[in-house]
Amino acid sequence: MKFINSKIYLVLAFTFLAFAPIKAQEIIKETETDTVKPVTVKPTGRIKVDGIVAVVGDYVVLDSDIDLMYRELQAQNVPVKDVKRCELLGKLMEDKLYAHQAIQDSIIVTDAEVNETMSKQIDYFVEQIGSEEKMVSYFKKRDMESFKTELFEMIKTQKLTEQMQKKIIDEVTITPEEVRIFFAKFKGEEIPVFGAEMEVAQIVIKPEISQEAKQRVIDRLNEIKNDVQQNGASFYSKAVLYSEDPGSRSNGGYYKMTRKTPFVKEFKDVAFSLDEGEISEPVETEFGYHLIYVEKIRGQELDVRHILMKPKVSNEALNKAKERIIQIRQRIQNGEISFAEAARSESDEKETRNSGGLLLNPRTLETRFELTKLPPEIYSDVVDLKEDEISPALLNDDERTGKSWKIMTVINRYDEHTADYALDYTKIKDLALKEKQIQAIAKWSNEKIEETYVKVSPEYRECNFANNWVK
Structure with a gap:
């Protein structure tokens, strides 16, 4: 399936751009004049009349949805000169098709999931724009409550879309023979080029936390627990505050989890007990x-809330950790021990200790990082290191694990x-699988468009859509 282009698609998909009202589950009856043609904005500042420009199943797309997508693209500094309204409408209609079918397939997105994402999204907007008042004004909403209502519906639609897409591509697999055929079709200059990469290793030393500091945290958490159990205090409010x-x-403090959720073992063991x-x-x-706190049990799925508190690290302990990492560095440089051996015997980071300190790329689950895609905090530490x-x-x-000292090196x-x-089989396999997934999505879209009620307003029927929206 053809998308606008990769950069714009990512911005649209992951920064939640369409902030106009989304009327989920609203059936639009067809009439002879079922759309209101938008009125051109006059120099006097009159507001353009909002109209329905498309219907996909139980969902509608408003003309203002497209306007707001343009506004958000501009706010993200994405060039919009060559982006056509037809392209943005096509993307919006794709999302509505996924969401509509997700409901038909009984895919569930809980209010708690939506609220969690909405809270983070609002925090991001406030940080970027300056304040809640400025944010509401920027998106041209009446007040914070109406903004939240519309944002909630939009995020719910987006999550339904994501779940539906995941369901489609999760069923797609690829064989070694398909990978071979995929690669064989490239000739000469068509053969893919992979960018510069590196393998990076680190040794981490965490400062030792005193028993007194640990006990202070334990006592405070017990106080909170007693306040909730004895006095009826809100666990939700305590989590927000502390x-x-x-x-x-x-x-x-909300999380939805199963036994397969990648939480640490100690947390999961207690939660499920x-x-x-x-x-x-x-x-x-x-x-x-x-x-x-286990809020709800649904078979093997839990709704939990938690309160995390971290014992405070003293300056003395932090200085001792620094002295230790400097000593380890000196031993490696003196040839007494290799970097990998030091990582296995000395590093306090469990995730990398057994691999000799090698970092794992979370995107590919390999040890190689593309130089241009290294996380900024790692890139600045290793980019100038010599062999x-x-x-x-x-x-x-680290906001999650607190302060520590580390040394880093480039392995390859x-x-x-x-x-x-032979050398790049894994990457080639990923490319082949992505192509097959895109083909599966395209096939699914064509089939669902044929069986779903779709209507496009007259002024958009001449658009050169990637999908067959105008039947």
């Missing part, structure tokens, strides 16, 4: 101490090169 988990604090409505004792993990050079001691202040560098089937 939790140090940036991912859930603003939403009252609790009854509905029960609050745990303080639970220690590598992130700090947690109070875990076998070790960085100086670096203070790492790979220059930009034309794809080699």
Whole structure:
């Protein structure tokens, strides 16, 4: 399936651009004049009359949806000179088709999930625009409440879209023979070129936390637990006020989880041992101490809330950790021990210790990072390192795990090169799978468009859509 272009599609898909009203589940009856043709904005400042420009199943697309997409693209500094209204309308209609079919397939998106995303999105907008008042004004809404109502519906539609797309592509697999055929079709200059890559390793030393600091956190969490159980205080409010988990604090510590959810073992073990409505004792993990409250049990799925608190690190402990990382660095430079051996025996980072300190690329689950896609905090630490050079001691202040000291090195560098089937099989397989997934989505879209009620207003029927919206 053809998209506008990769940059615009990503902006549209991941920054939630269409902030006009979305009337979920609203059936639009067809009449002879079922759209209101937008009136051109006059120099006097009169507001253009909003009209329905498309209907997809139970969903409508308004002319103002397209206007707001343009406004958000401009706010993101994306060039809009060559972006046509037809292209944006086509993207909006694709989203509505996914959402409509997701409901037919009984895909469920809970209000809690939507509220969590909405809270983060509003925080982002406020940070970018300056204040809630400016945000509401920027998106031309009456007040904060109406903005939240519309944003809620838009995010719910987006999540339904994502779940439907995931359901389609999860069923797509690829065989080695299909990968071979995919690669064989490229000849000469058509063969893919992979950018420069590197493998990076690190050794992390965490400062030792005193028993007194730990006990202070345990006592505070027990006070909160007693206040909830004895005095009827709100766990949600306590999480908003006191939790140090940036991912859930603003939403009252909420997470939906199953046994396959990638949480640390200690957290999952306790959560699944609790009854509905029960609050745990303080639970220690590598992130700090947690109070875990099981709000709802649905078979093997839990709705939980938690409060995370981290013991405070003293300056003395931080200085001792720095001295230790400097000593490890000196031993490596003196040839007493290799970087990988030091990582296995000395590093306090469990995720990389057994691999000799090698970082795993979370996007590809391989050890190679494309140079242009390295996380900024890693790029600045390693970009100027020469062969076998070790960085100086670096203070790492992670919002999740707290302060620590680390040293880094580049294990291997790979220059930009034309794809080699044997050496780059995994990357070629990924490309082949993505192409097959796109073909599966295109086939699904064509079939669903044929069986779904679709209507496009007259002024957009001449658009050269990627999909057959005008039947």
